[in-house]
Amino acid sequence: KYEKIWLFFGIGSLFVFLAVLGVGAFAQGTQPPSCLTTIDPEKVDQTPPFDKPGLVKTGENEYQLNIVASAFAYTPNQVEIPKGAKVTINVATKDVIHGFEMAGTNVNMMVEPGYVSSYTQTFDKVGEYVILCNEYCGAGHHLMTAKVKVV
Ligand code: CUA
Structure with a gap:
């Protein structure tokens, strides 16, 4: 019983x-945290601004940082940003869902195929920030990192 x-x-x-x-x-x-724009995941490499990923100056102290995520790397994987810059970070993935977390900042995005994830962050402190993938994306997930230097 x-x-x-x-x-x-x-x-x-x-x-x-x-x-x-x-x-x-x-x-x-x-x-989905910050999906604003859609993008064809198969044509990320041909779609501006992701055809030329990297830092672009858009105004006085304002920048756009365009990053392509793919298994298992970010392109570019090392960026220098001038201190005090207001940076809009746009990330698109070519394959699966990735994460985009900048340790020590509020930047923490999920990057989904078909969408551009964006976040604007001002970098007031000189230093190094490590970017990590926090969505399991396959065998090389733990190797997926990049670095931002504020100089
Ligand atoms: Cu990309 Cu985990």
């Missing part, structure tokens, strides 16, 4: 667990 109760309890907690998982996935899926 007690076994039945335990069985019921076990199945019940399994359902609760699945529900939490499902709600979590759904909630994340409904709010």
Whole structure:
């Protein structure tokens, strides 16, 4: 008799667990963090500004940093930014979902195929920032890094 109760309890907690998982996935899926523009993932290399990735000056102290993510690297993977610059970072992926996290800043984006993820950040402090991929994207995921130097 007690076994039945335990069985019921076990199945019940399994359902609760699945529900939490499902709600979590759904909630994340409904709010892609910063997707503004769409892009053909197969033509990222031909689509401006990603045909010439890198830092572009757009105004007084204002820049655009265009980065292409692909398994398992960012292009470019080393960028120098002048101190005080207001930088709009645009990232597009050529293949799967990648992450774009800049350690020590508020920059933390999910990069989904078909979308350009953007975030504007002002760099007031001189230093080095490491960019990491925080979405598992395959065997080389842990190797996927880049560096931004504020000089
Ligand atoms: Cu790209 Cu993990």
